[in-house]
Amino acid sequence: MHKHTADTGRLRFSKMHGAGNDMIILDLRNAQDPSRELCKYLANRNKGIGGDMVLGVKAPRNPLSVASFDIWTAQGESSRQCGNGARCVAAWLVRAGVTDACEFTLDSPSGTHRVRVMEGGTYQISMGAPNFSPAAIPVFGFTEPQADYEVEVAGQNLVCAAVSMGNPHAVIDAQDKDYPIPAVGSALQNSGYFSPDVNVGFVQLESRNKIKLKVYEYGAGETLACGSGACAAVAVLARAGRVDRSVDVELPGGTLEVTWESDLSAMYLSGPAEFVFDGELAHAVV
CATH class of the missing domain: 3.10.310.10 (Diaminopimelate Epimerase; Chain A, domain 1)
Known part of the structure; x- marks a missing residue:
């Protein structure tokens, strides 16, 4: 027993x-x-x-x-x-x-x-500092960090960013495309480019202080919220200069706040x- x-x-x-x-x-x-x-x-x-x-x-x-x-x-x-x-x-x-x-x-x-x-x-x-090293994430087949990784998944070319928040994240810009989240998330987890435990985020930019995010999580599928996924999305967008250093992340289950003072500092996640x-x-x- x-x-x-x-x-x-x-x-x-x-x-x-x-x-x-x-x-x-x-x-x-x-x-x-x-x-x-x-x-x-x-x-x-x-x-x-x-x-x-x-x-x-x-x-x-x-x-x-x-x-x-x-x-x-x-x-x-x-x-x-x-x-x-x-x-x-x-x-x-x-x-x-x-x-x-x-x-x-x-x-x-x-x-x-x-x-x-x-x-x-x-x-x-x-939440610690984000790590963009391909070896740390990990993302396979690349030796240097890329702003975007172009990978072939299920016979189609897919562009995503990647970062580790202590766990692996792929972040897809879904601004102008309605992705089938379970299908793309599962395909990316099984693509061989990432370890199977990668979490896949689909992000839309609302303003420099607000984004929308949906996440296909390892072991759970599409969830109502993902804290490390929120940090990953903000890290990718802030590093590209697309958002400010304090961002509201609107997820299906509610809103989280992510603050990242500088590229070398830890990220902070606030929410209920x-x-x-x-x-x-x-x-x-x-």
Whole structure:
């Protein structure tokens, strides 16, 4: 039996979302990691709780941090970054009384993030500096960073930008074209130009301070919001001089704010972190 807590074996969870990007938060400070099968069960929207991903709160990796967290996709695969998830974990820690500080640090699989508690249930999280190196993203077949990568996908030429936010992102300019998002996103993930865990963003420019974005995420498909995807899109557009350094990113589930002071600085992601419900599964799942 998969033992979830030290005492009862029951699995306690919180369902949360950040701008519609929903997730299941597990307290793993005294429990083992969920199995792949358990993640699939929990994330299933018909037979489980339902969510784009599963996050587990753990003891800090960095002695100065208040906690750490790990990330699994709805398919039970490990992931390295989730901006909306980081904000939700921060809110979970504040509600649980782990910290009452207005600013603290939190460890994710991709590094340590500074958290600022803001008004109205909003949290700001540092997301690190974007990395445009083809080896870091990774994007294969290129040795030097390109403003745009021209790749052949499903027999068609496709132009996209690419950046790592601790996880890989391809960003497609959808200003004048209505792309079939699931088809293009899946094709790019399986193209061989990127690792299969690449997230694919489709961006439209509204003004220098506002963009629209839809993201086809690794392990979840098209989601209502993607925090690291919002940062990736702003990084690509700001580097090209097309947007300013503070941008509202309108996603299907809500709006996030991304701030990037300079090319060498960390990006900051601000947005809501909301509790949906708490619960407990009455039986363990293998």
